[in-house]
Amino acid sequence: MKKYQIGVMGSAADLEYPEEFEKAAEKIGEEIAKSGHITFYGAEKDYDSLSTAAARGAKKAGGLTVGVTYGKTKDVWDKEGNTDIIIPCGLERGGGREFVLVSSCDAIICIRGASGTLNEITVAYQLDKPIVVLKGFGGWSEKLADTYLDDRNRRKAIGANSPEESVKLILNELNK
Amino acid sequence: MKKYQIGVMGSAADLEYPEEFEKAAEKIGEEIAKSGHITFYGAEKDYDSLSTAAARGAKKAGGLTVGVTYGKTKDVWDKEGNTDIIIPCGLERGGGREFVLVSSCDAIICIRGASGTLNEITVAYQLDKPIVVLKGFGGWSEKLADTYLDDRNRRKAIGANSPEESVKLILNELNK
């Protein structure tokens, strides 16, 4: 079976979010792992994030996880050791690290999401990769659900109603 | 006088736009040049853009211009030689080149703008750089005018009513 590299993007914990959002992000990772695929996430050095939560979920389900981080070291916010591979890419956070991360993904799933997630969505769109966004969790994911990012009408950011559905939809797109 | 490096971002010509939009972009560059500052733009290899038009305007007014491009060569869409410095940064277009470009700017002015410009706005916001967006020309600039990109409420994308005003507003921000 071909293993896909699926990125899970979402709000960082300097912006607060309810625990149920974290559970939803973990569920996305869990579903990716159960499907036999690889979870990519943006590993931070200073705080947790919904992206990091996805790696937690993926690891609980026995999946392979890859964290892409900024700077020169592998020190990331991952106390429990949920990350199999850490890529300290040598590019700064705020667009550089995010570019390497999305370039490395076959497709991305987004939940909630502030400016960093929006950045990642614009990269995925420009590289013509499938994008699924969760509905019901606010953020840029909610705002962009079922729309094109511009008049090139490349791919819609496909809205999903649940973590489970988000993984189904992304696999549908990847298997087309 | 301290010379600022001001980026002008906007739609690429694979998406059509009226000639008056091009004139407005040129005007932004012209005003930057007249103020004694340096115009940065995203140099494409395959077509014109509002960003490139700004460099044209800056050069007509005798300003210094810097184009940041992708790939390994200095071949850019600039038939008239309006670019003083070309930076082929070695990162791909679609997020990588854009990151190096925005990292190199003290502030950015955006006109219209599709997914690429949106990407650049997210980088500027994350790097906490002043952002001015033109109103009346559509695109992401119009949509984001006078809003924050997320709940961190770092800096608003300040709406401007004309090319002239956009340069005044960005200099105000930079001189604060």
Place this chain on the structure above:
Amino acid sequence: MKKYQIGVMGSAADLEYPEEFEKAAEKIGEEIAKSGHITFYGAEKDYDSLSTAAARGAKKAGGLTVGVTYGKTKDVWDKEGNTDIIIPCGLERGGGREFVLVSSCDAIICIRGASGTLNEITVAYQLDKPIVVLKGFGGWSEKLADTYLDDRNRRKAIGANSPEESVKLILNELNK
């Protein structure tokens, strides 16, 4: 057990090398895998390399393998599917991709090696990462064996007499 990310660098196949060199490179990967660690390599799109051979060896021994490549796609020279994770980093080959690759490694082992490998050695040295170089296979590895790259005298490129010894030496350095 802590899993190290160990890069294996070496000549590309546009420069010819004897089959026994390929076997030696495979052996390095095999030994990394047997020790329970992760093999990183520079994945090319146009031809084989000693770096790619190491991934082959690692995979034969059941190890985890990560290929870092240039450009936007995951199409790499790996017909047999020896690569678990492919990182298309979005930076060009010739220094950019190599930087992301070495940044992602805890240490590197080099065999033979032309200008690309020399580039990777300079990055590892500057990032203060352990470097082991094989003796007896020529190239920059041979030339630099047991020397410092400059007067900062950070770390010697430690000479190894065999693939097996190279992995022992690198683990010694990493476990210090």
Place this chain on the structure above:
Amino acid sequence: MKKYQIGVMGSAADLEYPEEFEKAAEKIGEEIAKSGHITFYGAEKDYDSLSTAAARGAKKAGGLTVGVTYGKTKDVWDKEGNTDIIIPCGLERGGGREFVLVSSCDAIICIRGASGTLNEITVAYQLDKPIVVLKGFGGWSEKLADTYLDDRNRRKAIGANSPEESVKLILNELNK
């Protein structure tokens, strides 16, 4: 006249060098400026370098200067304001910044040089750009003078006997 972007690379001041070496580096920049071309250099944040000295010389002679630095800010070691354009490229020092720098140069001149300069020479060689190295100042420049970096025999690192000659030789190569 076509203006070339010529990089001057050399040892950083954490490694000591005599004042006459600094004067020689300034002379290279001066000659580039007098020839009407643009001087690129690697701008450091913590100390002076022969590369920075070249920018000093270029500016004294009225030339245009571009410094490429790491990280997110334009704060560089340039007390006298000799830099017209500063590119904080968002990539780390030790291979990333150097890659963007060399990618942006049409050719490079090297004087003395430790591991950083060696890195830059490997990038220039791989991108097939002319390389001139000063003889008589030690470092990697001296070691590599009049040799090919590998068996691809792309371009020799051409040895020069003086700063003046180094600029003549690089212009010869560029005008071929």
